[in-house]
Amino acid sequence: xxxxxxxxxxxxxxxxxxxxxxxxxxxxxxxxxxxxxxxxxxxxxxxxxxxxxxxxxxxxxxxxxxxxxxxxxxxxxxxxxxxxxxxxxxxxxxxxxxxxxxxxxxxxxxxxxxxxxxxxxxxxxxxxxxxxxxxxxxxxxxxxxxxxxxxxxxxxxxxxxxxxxxxxxxxxxxxxxxxxxxxxxxxxxxxxxxxxxxxxxxxxxxxxxxxxxxxxxxxxxxxxxxxxxxxxxxxxxxxxxxxxxxxxxxxxxxxxxxxxxxxxxxxxxxxxxxxxxxxxxxxxxxxxxxxxxxxxxxxxxxxxxxxxxxxxxxxxxxxxxxxxxxxxxxxxxxxxxxxxxxxxxxxxxxxxxxxxxxxxxxxxxxxxxxxxxxxxxxxxxxxxxxxxxxxxxxxxxxxxxxxxxxxxxxxxxxxxxxxxxxxxxxxxxxxxxxxxxxxxxxxxxxxxxxxxxxxxxxxxxxxxxxxxxxxxxxxxxxxxxxxxxxxxxxxxxxxxxxxxxxxxxxxxxxxxxxxxxxxxxxxxxxxxxxxxxxxxxxxxxxxxxxxxxxxxxxxxxxxxxxxxxxxxxxxxxxxxxxxxxxxxxxxxxxxxxxxxxxxxxxxxxxxxxxxxxxxxxxxxxxxxxxxxxxxxxxxx
Amino acid sequence: xxxxxxxxxxxxxxxxxxxxxxxxxxxxxxxxxxxxxxxxxxxxxxxxxxxxxxxxxxxxxxxxxxxxxxxxxxxxxxxxxxxxxxxxxxxxxxxxxxxxxxxxxxxxxxxxxxxxxxxxxxxxxxxxxxxxxxxxxxxxxxxxxxxxxxxxxxxxxxxxxxxxxxxxxxxxxxxxxxxxxxxxxxxxxxxxxxxxxxxxxxxxxxxxxxxxxxxxxxxxxxxxxxxxxxxxxxxxxxxxxxxxxxxxxxxxxxxxxxxxxxxxxxxxxxxxxxxxxxxxxxxxxxxxxxxxxxxxxxxxxxxxxxxxxxxxx
Numbered sequence: 001x002x003x004x005x006x007x008x009x010x011x012x013x014x015x016x017x018x019x020x021x022x023x024x025x026x027x028x029x030x031x032x033x034x035x036x037x038x039x040x041x042x043x044x045x046x047x048x049x050x051x052x053x054x055x056x057x058x059x060x061x062x063x064x065x066x067x068x069x070x071x072x073x074x075x076x077x078x079x080x081x082x083x084x085x086x087x088x089x090x091x092x093x094x095x096x097x098x099x100x101x102x103x104x105x106x107x108x109x110x111x112x113x114x115x116x117x118x119x120x121x122x123x124x125x126x127x128x129x130x131x132x133x134x135x136x137x138x139x140x141x142x143x144x145x146x147x148x149x150x151x152x153x154x155x156x157x158x159x160x161x162x163x164x165x166x167x168x169x170x171x172x173x174x175x176x177x178x179x180x181x182x183x184x185x186x187x188x189x190x191x192x193x194x195x196x197x198x199x200x201x202x203x204x205x206x207x208x209x210x211x212x213x214x215x216x217x218x219x220x221x222x223x224x225x226x227x228x229x230x231x232x233x234x235x236x237x238x239x240x241x242x243x244x245x246x247x248x249x250x251x252x253x254x255x256x257x258x259x260x261x262x263x264x265x266x267x268x269x270x271x272x273x274x275x276x277x278x279x280x281x282x283x284x285x286x287x288x289x290x291x292x293x294x295x296x297x298x299x300x301x302x303x304x305x306x307x308x309x310x311x312x313x314x315x316x317x318x319x320x321x322x323x324x325x326x327x328x329x330x331x332x333x334x335x336x337x338x339x340x341x342x343x344x345x346x347x348x349x350x351x352x353x354x355x356x357x358x359x360x361x362x363x364x365x366x367x368x369x370x371x372x373x374x375x376x377x378x379x380x381x382x383x384x385x386x387x388x389x390x391x392x393x394x395x396x397x398x399x400x401x402x403x404x405x406x407x408x409x410x411x412x413x414x415x416x417x418x419x420x421x422x423x424x425x426x427x428x429x430x431x432x433x434x435x436x437x438x439x440x441x442x443x444x445x446x447x448x449x450x451x452x453x454x455x456x457x458x459x460x461x462x463x464x465x466x467x468x469x470x471x472x473x474x475x476x477x478x479x480x481x482x483x484x485x486x487x488x489x490x491x492x493x494x495x496x497x498x499x500x501x502x503x504x505x506x507x508x509x510x511x512x513x514x515x516x517x518x519x520x521x522x523x524x525x526x527x528x529x530x531x532x533x534x535x536x537x538x539x540x541x542x543x544x545x546x547x548x549x550x551x552x553x554x555x556x557x558x559x560x561x562x563x564x565x566x567x568x569x570x571x572x573x574x575x576x577x578x579x580x581x582x583x584x585x586x587x588x589x590x591x592x593x594x595x596x597x598x599x600x601x602x603x604x605x606x607x608x609x610x611x612x613x614x615x616x617x618x619x620x621x622x623x624x625x626x627x628x629x630x631x632x633x634x635x636x
Numbered sequence: 637x638x639x640x641x642x643x644x645x646x647x648x649x650x651x652x653x654x655x656x657x658x659x660x661x662x663x664x665x666x667x668x669x670x671x672x673x674x675x676x677x678x679x680x681x682x683x684x685x686x687x688x689x690x691x692x693x694x695x696x697x698x699x700x701x702x703x704x705x706x707x708x709x710x711x712x713x714x715x716x717x718x719x720x721x722x723x724x725x726x727x728x729x730x731x732x733x734x735x736x737x738x739x740x741x742x743x744x745x746x747x748x749x750x751x752x753x754x755x756x757x758x759x760x761x762x763x764x765x766x767x768x769x770x771x772x773x774x775x776x777x778x779x780x781x782x783x784x785x786x787x788x789x790x791x792x793x794x795x796x797x798x799x800x801x802x803x804x805x806x807x808x809x810x811x812x813x814x815x816x817x818x819x820x821x822x823x824x825x826x827x828x829x830x831x832x833x834x835x836x837x838x839x840x841x842x843x844x845x846x847x848x849x850x851x852x853x854x855x856x857x858x859x860x861x862x863x864x865x866x867x868x869x870x871x872x873x874x875x876x877x878x879x880x881x882x883x884x885x886x887x888x889x890x891x892x893x894x895x896x897x898x899x900x901x902x903x904x905x906x907x908x909x910x911x912x913x914x915x916x917x918x919x920x921x922x923x924x925x926x927x928x929x930x931x932x933x934x935x936x937x938x939x940x941x942x943x944x945x946x947x948x949x
Contacts, residue, residue, distance in 0.1 A: 344699040355701070355750070364743045365736055374735050377779075384787050384945075392946040400939055403779040407772035410742050414749040414768050423756035424697050485731050493792040496731035503718070503729065507711035510648075511860055515688070520856045523691035529757045529852060530695075537697065543753065543761020551769035555928040 003080050004070045010087055011066035017059030017091050024052020025464055031097070038100055041158040046097040049468040050232070053308065054094035054224045060450075061217045061315050062087050068323050068443035069209040071436065072330060079119055083210065086112035090213070093221050099148050099158045106144070110137040113218065116210045117202045129201035136188055136198040144185030144225070147178040151233065154178075163233045175234050179241055182229040190222025190278045193252040194591040199275060200259070204267035204335065208326020211267060215274040216319040220311050223281055230289055231304070231472040239293040243394050246286025250401035253279030257405050258559060261412040261552050262587060264545040266325045266335045269416055270318065273361065276405060277314040281307045283398045284376040288473075290391060291382070297475020299382050302488065304473065305465035306375035312461070313368040313454055317360040320447035321416075324354035327436035327444070328420060332429040337416070337545035342425035346433040351421040353444040358413035360451040363406060366497040366504065368454035371486075374495055375462075377402060378488040411552065419545045426539040456497050458486050546585075553587070560587040639889045644718045644728035646894065651717035651874075655866035656680035658873070658909065665913035680866065684859050692855030697756040705751040706853070706860035712740045713867040720794060720871055721878050723897035725802055725885045727795035734782045734792050738775065741827065744864065745771045752849035763848030766924065770833060770845060773931040774823040780938035781823070784816040785879060787945045794879075802882040812944030815937050817880045822934035824876060826927070828869045831916040833927050843921065870905075873912075877904035 024030070024047040035042035047055070069083070089108035096102035114137070118130040152158055154174050155166040188195035199219070203211050226245070230237050256275030263269040284307030291300035327350040328343065329335055344351040360367040380402065383395035425431040435441075454461065462480050470477045481487035485496040528537050553560055565584045571577035613624075660677040667674020694703065719732045719740070727733075745768065752764030786792045788807060789800035801808045826833040829846040838844055844851075850861050878885055884900035886893035922930060 342697075344701070351699075359743075359746060362742065362746055363739060364746060365739050370739055374739075377735055378792070381783065381787060381792065384790065389946055393943065396939070396942050396946070399783060399942065400776065400780060400935075403776035404935075406739075406742070406779070407775035410746055410775070411768035411772040414746060414753075414764065418750045418753035418764065422699060422701060422750060422754040491791055491793065491796065493733050493735075494731045495733070495736065499729070499731050500715075500736070503715055504711060507714040508707055510714055511707050511710040515856055515860075518688055520688040520859070521691050522856075524855075525691055525693045526696050527693050528695060529697055529755050529760075537756060539756075541758050542756050543758060543765060548753075548761065548765045551765055551924075552772075554925055555769065555773070 003073060003077050006080050006084060007066045007069045007073075010069075010084055011063050013091075014059040014062030014066060014087070017062070018056050019059075020047065021052045021054070021056025021059055023047075025049050025056060025468060026052075027467075028052075033097075038104070040100045041098045043101050043104075044097040044159070045092070045095040045101065046161075047095060050224075050227065050472065051094040053465070053468055054220065055091055057220055057312060057315055058087070058090045058094070058217050061213060061319055062091075064319060064323070064443035064446045065209040065212050067446070068212075068326070068440050069207075071439035072207065072209055072326060079116060079207065079210075082112045082115040086116060086210070086213070090217055090221060094224055097160050099152065099160075102160075103141075103145065103148075107141065109218065109221070110134075110141070113202075113206070113210070113214060116206045118205075119207055119210075120205065123205075125201075126205045129198075129205040133198040133202040136195070140185045140188035140195070142185070143181045143188070147181030147185060147229075150178045150181065160228075160233065164235070167233060167235050170234070172238060175238065179229065179234050179237065182234075183226065183241075183244075186222045186225030186229065187248065188222070189225065190219045190282075191252075191275045192222075192248050192278060192282065193255045193275065194595050196252070196256070196275050197592060197596060200268050200271040203271040203274065204265065208267070208322055208329060211270075211326070212319040212322035215271060215322055216315040219274055219278055220315060223278065223285070223307075223311055226282075227285065227304070227308075230285070231469075235472070236292060237289055239290065239391070242286050242289030242291075242293050243391070244286070245282050245289055246394055246398050249279045249282025249284075249286055250398050251279070252276065253283060253405045254401050254408075255279075257408040257412060258552075258556060259587075261408055261415070262549040262560065264337050264549075266328065266337050266340075266416060266420060267322070268335070269337075269412065270321050270325060273409070273412060274314075274318060276409065277310070277318065277361075280373065280376065280402065280405065281310050281314070283307075283402055284310060284379060287376075287379050287383075287395065287398060288469075290394070291379075291386070292473055292475075294386055294388065294391065296382075296385060297473050298478040299379065299385065300473045301466050301469045301475055302375070302382070302478055302480075303379035304469045305462060306372060306379050308465050308469070309375060309458070309461060310372035313360075313372045313451075316447055316450040316454055317357045317367075317369060320353060320357035320444060320451065321361065323440065323444050323447065324350050324357060327440055328433075330436060330440070331433040332427075334427070334429060337419045339427040340420045340425070340430045341423050341539060341542065342421075342430055343433055344421045346425075346430075347421075347435045349441045350436055350444065353441075353448050354421060355417050356448045356451065358417040360455070362410045362413045366455050366501045368451050371455050371458045371495070371497060373402070373406065375458075375486075375488075378493050381492075382489060408552075415545060415548045419543070419548060423542055424537065424539045426542065426544070456501065458495075458497060459483055462486060553585070559590070561590070562587050640728050640730065643724060643726065643889050643894075647720075647722040647728060648714050648717050650722055650898065651867055651870050652714065652863075655863065655870040656684060658870050658905065659866045661906075662909050662913055662916075665910060666916055669913060669917040680862075684863060687854075687859035687862070688856055690855045692857050694854075694857075695755050695852050698751075698754045698852070701747070702751045702754040702852070703857070705747040706857045706864070708747045709744050709864035710860050710867075712744045713864045713871065716740050716871050717867060720875050721798045721885060722874050723886070723894050723901060724889050725795050725798040725878075725882070725887045726889055727793055730793075734786060734794055734797075735779070737794070738779050738782070741778075741868070742771070742775065744868070748849060748861075751852075755852040757852065759844070759848040759851050763845055763851070766845045767849055770826050770927060770931070773928055773935070774826040777819050777823045777931065777935045777938045778827065780935070780942050781816040781820040782879070784812055784938065784941035784945055787942065788812065794875075798878050798882045798885050799887055801879075802885055802887070805883065808880065808882065810944070810948065812941045812948060813880070815941035815944060817876075819934040819938035819941060820876060820880070822930060822937075824872045826931060828872050829865070830869075830912065832919045832922045833930070835921050838921075843924075845924075873905055873908050874901065877901065877908055
């Protein structure tokens, strides 16, 4: 009961944070400082439009996740405190106004989520996931801290406000290194390829409401850091930085979705798809930074606003999908799609919500994913106003990557929704599944509603986002259309989701009416699926997740490098009878093999060399101290 | 506003009514080319009427997804018919452009693939898997090919693109344009399930893509699916005709020019249909896993055509 109460409290806090965040987004400011509590500048929080946007994102996602948790955890107390700490820390990150506050909030967020990833302490997989997550988030923090220390050294202040004041006067040399370090640190939190290795392990290991927040919100705080560093602390950024962000986004988008499409673990599939969406957001952000670097301010506003819009949309549909996947795990106890199927008749609400989320993430009009991808496409097309060939080619690379991603995302989510929910159950647990409890359903319906609202309301959301980005970029706002229609560059492009929905509705009525008018037969006979006259329909006739993605494995085999293993045990009497066949075709993790293993090997080698210094003899250590002292004296 | 609504209705009507004739004419032509008499061009209308009279057999394993899909397919194709400039170089929906059009096709692919999986048979799953694989590889090419045109015309409004190229025919003869045409033609074959990617006349399940996916449909549902398929072919051919050969598309929306535009469109479609029939007669179906190579080739062409916009001013 206490647990439910605490989750209810978290939901209420989330709602409050949303209100404060939206107020901040629309221009309300505020500042709270507690100087005595911690050293180095004390705690200081401030609310500005950018921070307000991300605070609202955290708050609005916390509400459904917390409501969902009431039904999902069934009163279990373990993990509640970590959850509250996690949510609170995420809310503090975008408000932090100096280094100390930021680092405390950032570390609290990492630490709390570490405990949540470790929720299932019995499984080796969770332990490994938590360990890799801890290492990667500390490496990320080290990069962020190093970047911040450099900035403290150049500006002489720990307050972020001083940094943004000093930013325009920085030399390009003083800008480059902090930019790179902060970029690496924040990109690792956002799960950008190749710093993503922790993400597909950690996100699925956590309980599903936490997975939803980690994928929907926590990775966005990495994006927040990138936006803050690029548009505030170190603005204006050079051209190479914008190009680097755009290219990193393009690679993340394509590689993320390529891994997602062959995944058969439902939650891992969603985690890989988060990497893809972060890539899409970075394509938009990178385009904005490039526009700004070449002096096209109002196009920069468009591109960055589109990226933030996609961040918001991704929070809505990815939370929805993770909560749906959680309901499936809750009902069946498995995340393996090859053991699922047929859930649409057993869990109709969850199935409908999941199909809805899948349509949104596949960017089907008129839902929200389509609107933000449309905006990012339009922003990229505006590169026709940039008169530099190498930048045009960079933009074109982004366009090609985004186009490639859109098709693969469709395939990925047809698979996720179709194999998990449709047709006949592939296992007994799936056959015995039950619908999720009412709180979980409420949470999913809320998020599905958000997907519709964000899809229909770009004329409300977009001006608010442009109003946020405009002052940061220092450009006047582009005309973004009127009450119903979003416009880009005057006559270049227009989109009106509301009118489109109306037209689609009319078009849906047309075949219904047409059939009636044509006097079509209305009789329906229910009969079993036809399949060449065999006696029984069983789940073994169905396509599985692995079979479904096989064409992709073959087409992109240069990327997956599948290793085939075939074990056939023959009958001892005759080798024409097979007792058992085992077939496995795992894909090889490219980045682990080519980047992390060599890096780890180098680190271990280095450690072995360093160990020789530590002989354990006190005399040797005294000699080291003497040597160090002498060197220092000589240097001084 | 009134002219836009009238234009929208005319276009939806032209596409919806003309699509079965297009498919019928294509079949007749192909039959004649291989020396058969073949069915009459208006046979598809009779087929649709027959299907509408029959009862629908629906598999017990299926869900609402299976029954909703045919309606969604027809609806998206009707909206697509209104977005594409069919009889005038003006988009009846001023708030819609090429990106929306491409994603509308994805809506159809999404639901159809889910419906294929919903039947629970191996054929449905196989068709769905292959269809999304082909769509996933064809989609980026289509997007890039039309972007090449949009960048040159400086608008993503389809009517605007057609009007721009009709006004300046020299633009339409640029190398980038030709590359985009080649890329678009190849993916048109893939998206509408024609040879050499898919064989619309096959009845051997193992080689099917599209047909395997819709195997479970019957009666009125099958009629809607077939009709939507015909409309997709009509829309793609119209897009090809009016985007790459924009001559004779009237810019004025009034009864007389519209009739003229309809006549011009019919001539263009007749030529394209003959070309398609000849092509389908002389090429053999590609092995399934050779198809990606073809699509990758067309993707490269499309990428080149976008790059050419910046290289060749």
